[in-house]
Amino acid sequence: MKKRPSTITDIAKSLNIAASTVSRALHDSPSISKETKQAVMKMAKQMDYQPNMLAVSLLSKRTKTIGVIVPEITSYFFSTVISGVQDMVNEAGYKLVICQSNESFEEEQKLIETLALNRVDGFLISPASKTMKFTHLERLRSSGIPVVVFDRDCPGFDADRVLVDDFDGAFQAMEYLIKTGCRRIAHIAGPKNLTTCQHRMDGYIKALQKHQIPVDESLIEWVEGFTSEDGEEATKRLLDRRSRPDAIFAINDAVAIGAMAIIRDKGLRIPEDISIVGFDDEPYSKYFHPSLTSVWQPVYELGMLSSKILMNHLASDLDVTQFRYELLKPELIVRNSSRPV
Amino acid sequence: MKKRPSTITDIAKSLNIAASTVSRALHDSPSISKETKQAVMKMAKQMDYQPNMLAVSLLSKRTKTIGVIVPEITSYFFSTVISGVQDMVNEAGYKLVICQSNESFEEEQKLIETLALNRVDGFLISPASKTMKFTHLERLRSSGIPVVVFDRDCPGFDADRVLVDDFDGAFQAMEYLIKTGCRRIAHIAGPKNLTTCQHRMDGYIKALQKHQIPVDESLIEWVEGFTSEDGEEATKRLLDRRSRPDAIFAINDAVAIGAMAIIRDKGLRIPEDISIVGFDDEPYSKYFHPSLTSVWQPVYELGMLSSKILMNHLASDLDVTQFRYELLKPELIVRNSSRPV
């Protein structure tokens, strides 16, 4: 027996007053007498009145909701960003609608459209690896819906963005490997059109060049995804080549873990034969054996800052004239999968 | 320059027809002539018309949205359940609002209220570890909003529930440990009021009893959370006691990983000195060294099934008279952190 939720009109009727009076009373308007206020409050409680936010939103044109699009929710990186976002927006009274694109452009496009139809007030987006054009984001902007891009940049799409200095992270990792005597450093790289992966690749190359180590194409392998299985496959291919690497800089920790498994299978030692460095510094990384050297990223801060910028736009509803660009600093965490200095 | 989104009325005006005609045309109603349909469609495209789902929802009293409340989004378990849910509900045209309670009763309560105010059509809930009374869920039921509880049961709250047979999982793990010669089997248990943890504890006890092994209270340790750090602390306490365990059955993989780290620190061997078994079978578990024996749970299926049941309720809007109770079967995955048979 689903009861119809009681409305402001219901309260008004049972009290023989106007709906507008009830509305004002519930909002504690100063132009309402103490008596009617109390009567309304009491009746509201009695009838278990719950305001219908749909009606409020329709009228106010604001849903107090922000849409978050991430490639996948299961990864440590993105789920932690979301936690940061959550904690930030809660205080401002905003709700979150979290969606995953599964790295698919089509899904991403569809999600954005759906959320726009449902009138979310703003977007926090990290594009799918398959996303190469940004017309769907342009549309949002032309509808006046603020968008903040995080972690993965959208080249050619001008917007607020909060990124991590992936180049610097990779560079730190590489300099450390070189300093500890590695010379044949392999890189297991991620999808080519992700800016994060491009920048890590740049860091890899630039560090080699700085130390006059020639870039050897046979030391570079690519993965489509970011799983340990991908890392295993790439490492197998790498080790099958003529001359072995003495270090592997992996695009992330999961891939690095896969690499470690294969290297151990082949009877090689870490880090004596091959050093390993990952990226992300996942919580588990220090528990592997050997513990994984990795580039830590300020993940939680990434979420906080991105949402803070978005909140600012929503608060001041002037038009955005200039976009913010924030670059957060990563930090190499040295553990035992790489040689000591 | 935020343009006001164009509405059905805008289209109607610029075409000099009635709004209802436009509405019908957009819905491809058979009672509209080909010509007007085409004209409407064309104008809609030209004006970049996007239906306002808030208005639609207000009218239809259905938002096509379901609320998902999990204790935390960062865990492998819950984020994977969500993936299952996502894949299921997408086909039915439902959206997901995902929220985390952070294991707090107050947050859980608040989230549920907020989502209810925003008129989600149904709920998928796994209660926080701090949640001990379910009046907030009772309220949902009395408002006629369907609720499906998953993984963690709500004792005393009658609802559809989709659970994992934690007792059986624990029992499988324990029988295996006993079969491989372990006798002083410790258990690192989770929060006492979580049904999942209770049932694992029951499995632990019952297996011991079946094999006439006395239950030794000094072999039982408790953790508040589910992190590796919690596991480390608990294991330290365990190893500080007079007589050491020859096996540890941990409440989950993260805790088991923490246990392994401490055991290795103490110079003990796994599994020769102490066998370890976890619960969850996280993707990384096979990559630890030694690889972790663990109880696998049908996580994705859990999400699919829970949401399927919810979808059924939403489709047939008769009242729910009887609640479904589904118990999914876990499975022990034997690896190298436990002795061979």
Add this chain to the structure above:
DNA sequence: CTGTTAGCGCATTCAT
């Protein structure tokens, strides 16, 4: 085939 009317639940004029 199309237009008119009404109403979803609410907040905000404008009256009184």
Add this chain to the structure above:
DNA sequence: ATGAATGCGCTAACAG
């Protein structure tokens, strides 16, 4: 201090 009227954007019942 309160009520009546209006409209957010849309759909549906009821005319014609």
